[in-house]
Amino acid sequence: KAGVTQTPRYLIKTRGQQVTLSCSPISGHRSVSWYQQTPGQGLQFLFEYFSETQRNKGNFPGRFSGRQFSNSRSEMNVSTLELGDSALYLCASVGEGQSGVEQFFGPGTRLTVL
Amino acid sequence: AQKVTQAQTEISVVEKEDVTLDCVYETRDTTYYLFWYKQPPSGELVFLIRRNSFDEQNEISGRYSWNFQKSTSSFNFTITASQVVDSAVYFCALSEGVGDYKLSFGAGTTVTVRA
Numbered sequence: 001k002a003g004v005t006q007t008p009r010y011l012i013k014t015r016g017q018q019v020t021l022s023c024s025p026i027s028g029h030r031s032v033s034w035y036q037q038t039p040g041q042g043l044q045f046l047f048e049y050f051s052e053t054q055r056n057k058g059n060f061p062g063r064f065s066g067r068q069f070s071n072s073r074s075e076m077n078v079s080t081l082e083l084g085d086s087a088l089y090l091c092a093s094v095g096e097g098q099s100g101v102e103q104f105f106g107p108g109t110r111l112t113v114l
Numbered sequence: 115a116q117k118v119t120q121a122q123t124e125i126s127v128v129e130k131e132d133v134t135l136d137c138v139y140e141t142r143d144t145t146y147y148l149f150w151y152k153q154p155p156s157g158e159l160v161f162l163i164r165r166n167s168f169d170e171q172n173e174i175s176g177r178y179s180w181n182f183q184k185s186t187s188s189f190n191f192t193i194t195a196s197q198v199v200d201s202a203v204y205f206c207a208l209s210e211g212v213g214d215y216k217l218s219f220g221a222g223t224t225v226t227v228r229a
Contacts, residue, residue, distance in 0.1 A: 031215055043205065043219035056216050088157055094215045100166070103149070103215065105159035 002027065004093045004106035012112045018079040021109045025072050025093030031055075032074040033103070034066060037088040046089075049074050078111075086113045117141065118208050120220035127196055128228050135191045135223045137206030143167075148182065148189045149207040149217065159205070165189065196227045 005024045013019050025032050033056075034046040045058040049068035066076040072093075078085055088110050092103040119138045127133050139148065150162040163173065165182050173180045177194045193200050203224050207217040 033215055033217070035217075035219075042221050043207075043217075045216050045218070048215055056214065058216075090159060092159075092215075092217075100164060101147075101215075102161050102164055103217065104161060105151070107156065107158045110157070 004091060004104050006089075006091050006106040006109050008109060009107065010110050010112075012114060013081050014114050015081055015083060017081050018077065019081060019111060020075050020077045021089055021091075021111075023074045023076075023091030023093075023106060025074070025091075026095055026104060029093040029095040029104075030072055031094035032068060032072065033092040033094070034074070034076050035090045035092065036060075037090060037108075038084075038086070043090070046076065081113045083113050086111060116220075117218040118206050118220035120206055120223050122223045123221070124224045124226070126226045126228065129197060130195050131227075133193045133196050133200070133225055133227075135193075135204050135206075135225070137189045137191065137220060139187050139189065139206070139208045141187075141208060141210050143210040145212050146208060146210045149209070150180065150189075150191050151205045151207065153203040153205065153222070155202075162191075162204075193225070196225075198227050198229050201225060201227045 007022045031050045033048040037043045047066050048056040052068045063079045068074045088108045090108045091106045094103050117140050146167045148165045151159045153159050170182050179192045181190045203222045205222045206220040
Protein backbone atom coordinates (compact mmCIF):
# COMPACT_ATOMS: atom_id res chain seq x y z
CA LYS A 1 0.00 0.00 0.00
CA ALA A 2 1.49 3.34 -0.99
CA GLY A 3 1.97 5.91 1.76
CA VAL A 4 0.89 9.51 1.93
CA THR A 5 2.48 11.61 -0.78
CA GLN A 6 2.98 15.34 -0.78
CA THR A 7 4.12 17.53 -3.63
CA PRO A 8 6.23 19.46 -4.03
CA ARG A 9 8.74 18.55 -1.34
CA TYR A 10 10.44 21.93 -1.40
CA LEU A 11 9.24 25.31 -2.51
CA ILE A 12 10.71 28.79 -2.51
CA LYS A 13 8.41 31.77 -2.97
CA THR A 14 8.58 35.51 -2.39
CA ARG A 15 6.36 37.64 -0.23
CA GLY A 16 3.00 38.42 -1.78
CA GLN A 17 2.91 35.35 -3.98
CA GLN A 18 0.50 32.51 -3.53
CA VAL A 19 1.22 28.78 -3.30
CA THR A 20 -0.66 25.51 -3.67
CA LEU A 21 0.43 22.32 -1.95
CA SER A 22 -0.90 18.88 -2.75
CA CYS A 23 -1.51 15.78 -0.66
CA SER A 24 -2.57 12.33 -1.79
CA PRO A 25 -3.78 10.18 1.10
CA ILE A 26 -3.48 6.44 1.41
CA SER A 27 -5.88 4.64 -0.89
CA GLY A 28 -9.25 4.21 0.79
CA HIS A 29 -8.72 6.97 3.36
CA ARG A 30 -11.31 9.71 3.19
CA SER A 31 -9.94 12.14 5.75
CA VAL A 32 -7.02 14.49 5.20
CA SER A 33 -5.68 16.94 7.75
CA TRP A 34 -3.08 19.66 7.31
CA TYR A 35 -0.58 20.90 9.87
CA GLN A 36 1.97 23.68 9.91
CA GLN A 37 5.25 23.17 11.74
CA THR A 38 7.50 26.08 12.65
CA PRO A 39 10.33 26.35 15.19
CA GLY A 40 8.44 29.01 17.13
CA GLN A 41 4.89 27.66 17.16
CA GLY A 42 5.50 23.94 16.80
CA LEU A 43 2.91 21.75 15.12
CA GLN A 44 -0.39 23.47 14.58
CA PHE A 45 -3.58 22.15 13.05
CA LEU A 46 -4.76 23.96 9.92
CA PHE A 47 -7.86 22.11 8.76
CA GLU A 48 -9.39 18.70 8.10
CA TYR A 49 -11.33 17.51 5.10
CA PHE A 50 -13.60 14.50 5.00
CA SER A 51 -15.45 13.44 1.88
CA GLU A 52 -14.78 16.80 0.19
CA THR A 53 -16.11 18.81 3.16
CA GLN A 54 -14.09 20.88 5.59
CA ARG A 55 -14.96 19.36 8.92
CA ASN A 56 -12.62 21.21 11.25
CA LYS A 57 -10.55 24.35 11.08
CA GLY A 58 -7.66 25.67 13.14
CA ASN A 59 -6.92 29.22 14.12
CA PHE A 60 -5.32 30.53 10.93
CA PRO A 61 -6.16 33.57 8.83
CA GLY A 62 -8.34 33.32 5.76
CA ARG A 63 -5.24 33.40 3.55
CA PHE A 64 -4.99 29.70 4.30
CA SER A 65 -7.56 27.63 2.49
CA GLY A 66 -7.97 24.09 1.25
CA ARG A 67 -10.14 21.71 -0.63
CA GLN A 68 -10.58 18.02 -1.19
CA PHE A 69 -11.44 16.27 -4.40
CA SER A 70 -13.66 13.26 -4.99
CA ASN A 71 -10.61 10.98 -5.07
CA SER A 72 -9.71 12.26 -1.56
CA ARG A 73 -6.65 14.15 -2.78
CA SER A 74 -6.37 17.47 -1.04
CA GLU A 75 -4.79 20.80 -1.78
CA MET A 76 -4.05 23.70 0.47
CA ASN A 77 -3.51 27.21 -0.75
CA VAL A 78 -1.81 30.13 0.91
CA SER A 79 -2.34 33.52 -0.67
CA THR A 80 -0.37 36.74 -0.16
CA LEU A 81 2.56 34.91 1.38
CA GLU A 82 4.30 36.41 4.40
CA LEU A 83 7.75 35.64 5.76
CA GLY A 84 6.13 33.92 8.74
CA ASP A 85 4.50 31.36 6.46
CA SER A 86 7.87 29.69 6.01
CA ALA A 87 7.31 26.27 7.53
CA LEU A 88 7.05 22.55 7.02
CA TYR A 89 3.52 21.72 5.94
CA LEU A 90 2.46 18.22 6.84
CA CYS A 91 -0.53 16.34 5.62
CA ALA A 92 -2.11 13.42 7.45
CA SER A 93 -4.35 10.70 6.11
CA VAL A 94 -6.62 8.99 8.63
CA GLY A 95 -7.37 5.31 8.47
CA GLU A 96 -7.46 2.00 10.27
CA GLY A 97 -4.21 0.58 11.56
CA GLN A 98 -3.34 -2.34 13.81
CA SER A 99 -4.33 -0.43 16.96
CA GLY A 100 -7.42 1.31 15.60
CA VAL A 101 -7.71 4.69 13.93
CA GLU A 102 -4.31 6.10 13.08
CA GLN A 103 -3.05 9.21 11.40
CA PHE A 104 -0.35 8.61 8.83
CA PHE A 105 1.71 11.61 7.86
CA GLY A 106 3.35 12.44 4.59
CA PRO A 107 6.96 13.63 4.22
CA GLY A 108 5.88 17.26 4.19
CA THR A 109 6.41 20.26 1.95
CA ARG A 110 9.06 22.69 3.13
CA LEU A 111 8.03 26.19 2.12
CA THR A 112 10.49 29.06 2.26
CA VAL A 113 9.19 32.59 1.77
CA LEU A 114 11.82 35.19 0.88
CA ALA B 115 -4.25 26.71 27.31
CA GLN B 116 -1.72 24.11 26.34
CA LYS B 117 -3.47 20.76 26.01
CA VAL B 118 -0.31 18.68 25.80
CA THR B 119 2.81 19.47 27.77
CA GLN B 120 6.18 17.91 27.16
CA ALA B 121 8.33 19.49 29.82
CA GLN B 122 11.62 18.09 28.56
CA THR B 123 12.99 20.07 25.64
CA GLU B 124 16.11 18.01 25.08
CA ILE B 125 17.51 14.78 26.41
CA SER B 126 21.00 13.49 25.66
CA VAL B 127 22.07 9.97 26.57
CA VAL B 128 24.78 7.49 25.77
CA GLU B 129 23.87 4.42 23.78
CA LYS B 130 22.24 1.61 25.79
CA GLU B 131 20.90 3.98 28.42
CA ASP B 132 17.14 4.08 29.00
CA VAL B 133 15.24 7.27 28.15
CA THR B 134 11.85 8.30 29.50
CA LEU B 135 9.87 11.06 27.84
CA ASP B 136 7.14 12.75 29.83
CA CYS B 137 3.77 13.81 28.47
CA VAL B 138 1.00 15.48 30.45
CA TYR B 139 -2.33 16.26 28.81
CA GLU B 140 -5.43 18.25 29.63
CA THR B 141 -8.95 17.53 28.42
CA ARG B 142 -12.54 17.68 29.62
CA ASP B 143 -13.69 14.93 27.29
CA THR B 144 -14.16 11.43 28.64
CA THR B 145 -13.32 9.95 25.24
CA TYR B 146 -9.96 10.95 23.88
CA TYR B 147 -6.92 9.46 22.20
CA LEU B 148 -3.25 9.90 22.90
CA PHE B 149 -0.48 9.44 20.39
CA TRP B 150 3.28 9.39 20.18
CA TYR B 151 5.11 10.28 16.99
CA LYS B 152 8.77 10.23 16.08
CA GLN B 153 10.22 12.84 13.75
CA PRO B 154 13.69 11.98 12.43
CA PRO B 155 15.80 14.62 10.64
CA SER B 156 14.03 13.79 7.35
CA GLY B 157 10.94 15.53 8.76
CA GLU B 158 8.28 12.89 8.34
CA LEU B 159 6.18 12.12 11.41
CA VAL B 160 6.29 8.42 12.14
CA PHE B 161 3.37 6.97 14.09
CA LEU B 162 4.45 5.01 17.18
CA ILE B 163 1.36 4.38 19.25
CA ARG B 164 -2.26 5.34 19.83
CA ARG B 165 -4.06 4.81 23.12
CA ASN B 166 -7.72 5.52 23.88
CA SER B 167 -8.94 6.92 27.18
CA PHE B 168 -10.66 3.69 28.19
CA ASP B 169 -7.59 1.52 27.93
CA GLU B 170 -5.07 2.16 30.66
CA GLN B 171 -3.08 -0.96 29.96
CA ASN B 172 0.58 -0.27 29.55
CA GLU B 173 2.09 -1.39 26.30
CA ILE B 174 5.44 -2.69 25.24
CA SER B 175 6.65 -2.92 21.67
CA GLY B 176 10.22 -4.09 21.39
CA ARG B 177 12.41 -1.50 23.10
CA TYR B 178 9.51 0.94 23.40
CA SER B 179 7.04 1.03 26.26
CA TRP B 180 4.26 3.38 27.28
CA ASN B 181 2.79 4.14 30.70
CA PHE B 182 -0.71 5.66 30.61
CA GLN B 183 -2.05 6.99 33.92
CA LYS B 184 -5.40 8.78 33.84
CA SER B 185 -5.10 9.73 37.52
CA THR B 186 -2.17 11.99 36.70
CA SER B 187 -3.16 12.72 33.05
CA SER B 188 0.14 11.37 31.87
CA PHE B 189 1.23 9.21 28.96
CA ASN B 190 4.95 8.63 29.29
CA PHE B 191 7.20 6.89 26.79
CA THR B 192 10.33 4.89 27.56
CA ILE B 193 13.02 3.76 25.16
CA THR B 194 14.99 0.90 26.67
CA ALA B 195 18.63 0.35 25.70
CA SER B 196 18.66 3.36 23.41
CA GLN B 197 20.42 3.28 20.05
CA VAL B 198 21.82 6.02 17.85
CA VAL B 199 18.92 5.47 15.42
CA ASP B 200 16.54 6.57 18.18
CA SER B 201 17.86 10.12 17.84
CA ALA B 202 14.88 12.21 16.78
CA VAL B 203 12.24 14.60 18.02
CA TYR B 204 9.37 12.84 19.77
CA PHE B 205 5.91 14.34 19.95
CA CYS B 206 3.00 13.48 22.17
CA ALA B 207 -0.44 14.39 20.79
CA LEU B 208 -4.07 14.39 21.84
CA SER B 209 -7.33 14.13 19.93
CA GLU B 210 -10.58 14.69 21.76
CA GLY B 211 -14.03 13.26 21.21
CA VAL B 212 -15.30 10.57 18.88
CA GLY B 213 -14.61 11.05 15.20
CA ASP B 214 -12.55 14.20 15.79
CA TYR B 215 -9.22 13.69 14.12
CA LYS B 216 -7.66 17.03 15.04
CA LEU B 217 -4.39 16.50 16.87
CA SER B 218 -3.05 18.86 19.52
CA PHE B 219 0.69 18.36 19.75
CA GLY B 220 3.13 18.95 22.53
CA ALA B 221 6.24 20.99 21.85
CA GLY B 222 8.32 17.87 21.34
CA THR B 223 11.38 16.42 23.04
CA THR B 224 14.65 16.16 21.14
CA VAL B 225 16.44 12.93 21.99
CA THR B 226 20.12 12.62 21.13
CA VAL B 227 21.74 9.24 21.58
CA ARG B 228 25.53 9.33 21.50
CA ALA B 229 27.59 6.33 20.51
